[in-house]
Amino acid sequence: MSKLSKVADSDLRGLGDLDIDDVLAYVHRDLKRLPDYTELYRRYLSQRWNVYDLDFSRDAVDWRERMSREERDAFVGISAGFHHGERQVEVELPVFMLGGSEESKIYMSSQIEDEARHTVFFDRFYREVVGLPGDSVQAVLDASFEHVSETFVGPFGLLAYQADELRKDPEEPAARVRYGTTYFLWIEGVLALTVMKITLTYCRERGFLPGYYTGFTATCRDEARHVQFGMRFLRDSVQEDPRLLLQIHETLRTLLAMNSATSRRLDLQSLGWTPEEVKRLMIRQLRMKLVDVGITLPPDIQDMVSGITPEIAGG
Amino acid sequence: MRFFTPEWAETVRAAVDAGPPREDKLPEYWSWIDRARTAYTATWALGVRETGLYLVLAWKDGKCVDAAISGDPGSADYVLTAGFATWRELREGADPGQAVMYRRLRLERGNVLAFFRVIYFFVESLAALSRVPAEP
Numbered sequence: 001m002s003k004l005s006k007v008a009d010s011d012l013r014g015l016g017d018l019d020i021d022d023v024l025a026y027v028h029r030d031l032k033r034l035p036d037y038t039e040l041y042r043r044y045l046s047q048r049w050n051v052y053d054l055d056f057s058r059d060a061v062d063w064r065e066r067m068s069r070e071e072r073d074a075f076v077g078i079s080a081g082f083h084h085g086e087r088q089v090e091v092e093l094p095v096f097m098l099g100g101s102e103e104s105k106i107y108m109s110s111q112i113e114d115e116a117r118h119t120v121f122f123d124r125f126y127r128e129v130v131g132l133p134g135d136s137v138q139a140v141l142d143a144s145f146e147h148v149s150e151t152f153v154g155p156f157g158l159l160a161y162q163a164d165e166l167r168k169d170p171e172e173p174a175a176r177v178r179y180g181t182t183y184f185l186w187i188e189g190v191l192a193l194t195v196m197k198i199t200l201t202y203c204r205e206r207g208f209l210p211g212y213y214t215g216f217t218a219t220c221r222d223e224a225r226h227v228q229f230g231m232r233f234l235r236d237s238v239q240e241d242p243r244l245l246l247q248i249h250e251t252l253r254t255l256l257a258m259n260s261a262t263s264r265r266l267d268l269q270s271l272g273w274t275p276e277e278v279k280r281l282m283i284r285q286l287r288m289k290l291v292d293v294g295i296t297l298p299p300d301i302q303d304m305v306s307g308i309t310p311e312i313a314g315g
Numbered sequence: 316m317r318f319f320t321p322e323w324a325e326t327v328r329a330a331v332d333a334g335p336p337r338e339d340k341l342p343e344y345w346s347w348i349d350r351a352r353t354a355y356t357a358t359w360a361l362g363v364r365e366t367g368l369y370l371v372l373a374w375k376d377g378k379c380v381d382a383a384i385s386g387d388p389g390s391a392d393y394v395l396t397a398g399f400a401t402w403r404e405l406r407e408g409a410d411p412g413q414a415v416m417y418r419r420l421r422l423e424r425g426n427v428l429a430f431f432r433v434i435y436f437f438v439e440s441l442a443a444l445s446r447v448p449a450e451p
């Protein structure tokens with residue numbers, strides 16, 4: 001079995017043995033072809049995993065006894081963003097499902113379920129491994145919010161307000177494209193894949209947190225479907241009405257303008273990453289999607305992309 | 316001082332104009348806010364859903380030049396409203412960034428993308444506003 005078909009077909013146990021780079025290659029492999037929504041839905045049905053099958057008992061020991069304080073702080077600093085992120089992309093997605101083709105709606109039901117499951121994954125990780133208190137999902141989220149950096153607050157907030165805008169007319173093509181740029185291109189295509197690469201590489205190289213590694217690798221494979229849906233949606237939208245490209249540009253201008261704000265330093269060096277490497281990783285994640293989908297950028301946005309500050313790494 | 320009275324509004328104007336104390340956060344963050352604020356000219360109407368009252372804050376060239384309480388948001392560029400509970404939580408120290416991220420304030424009018432281009436300036440203004448002591 002080739003590496004990539006192993007990614008496609010592994011069960012949860014098998015996913016724990018995969019290399020994150022193979023899963024990231026799997027995310028990008030189909031970007032040039034872009035499967036249709038029905039094919040993505042079929043894939044969901046065979047790739048769905050049970051978040052309650054994960055075992056975090058060794059993770060809890062690693063966390064307490066093997067990881068240093070600096071490593072724990074950096075890990076929480078970066079994963080707290082996606083604890084809230086999974087919640088945000090879950091609750092702000094139903095409004096997008098109200099528009100589009102019937103095939104798109106059927107597929108969307110699967111992504112909403114994926115995102116809910118990812119929220120439970122982080123809820124379990126924060127309770128059972130990090131040890132945050134709380135008797136509800138919201139209480140655990142509240143306990144981890146202080147670790148969430150501007151890298152995430154701005155884009156996730158933008159998504160919430162764009163969802164509210166879309167609610168007024170879920171079929172409005174320009175509002176759908178602006179929303180889709182924030183959700184599928186930036187939050188999933190750039191931020192999520194960057195966080196996955198950083199934390200999963202750390203776990204694999206150190207041999208730590210096997211429950212997290214398995215669950216977040218499974219999450220990354222789900223992300224392949226989400227990003228492929230999103231890029232297909234953006235590509236088809238622009239092919240249908242080329243003026244919509246301007247909506248992608250305007251949204252990217254806002255996302256990139258927000259991207260340079262950071263209020264505190266996060267030491268990702270302890271996880272083995274320099275700020276320069278994180279910056280390159282983010283730019284690469286963005287460029288790969290734009291090129292494969294054929295989204296061209298005007299010079300001012302290209303300059304903003306080159307100026308991406310790795311504030312995910314704290315400056 | 317009572318919440319949403321002319322006296323409170325004037326104190327709030329001075330507080331948001333001065334901004335919150337610049338402790339605990341990186342200098343780069345405040346530079347971002349200074350850049351967003353430079354030449355900023357727009358009017359924000361911040362409303363309480365239950366009473367229909369708005370705090371109307373006018374920014375001109377980066378200065379907060381006017382504050383008024385009104386039953387009408389007028390021609391404000393950005394109209395945002397929140398319920399009593401959210402305003403109370405903010406006064407009691409809730410994180411204004413989380414309030415924005417969870418859309419506890421609703422943008423009733425105004426361009427979403429333009430609003431988010433200065434979002435941390437708005438968040439810190441909300442922080443400064445919330446620190447002004449006020450009785451409900």
Ligand SMILES: [Fe+2]
Pocket residue numbers: 086089114115118219
């Ligand atoms: Fe997710």
Ligand SMILES: [Fe+2]
Pocket residue numbers: 089115188222223226
């Ligand atoms: Fe996703």
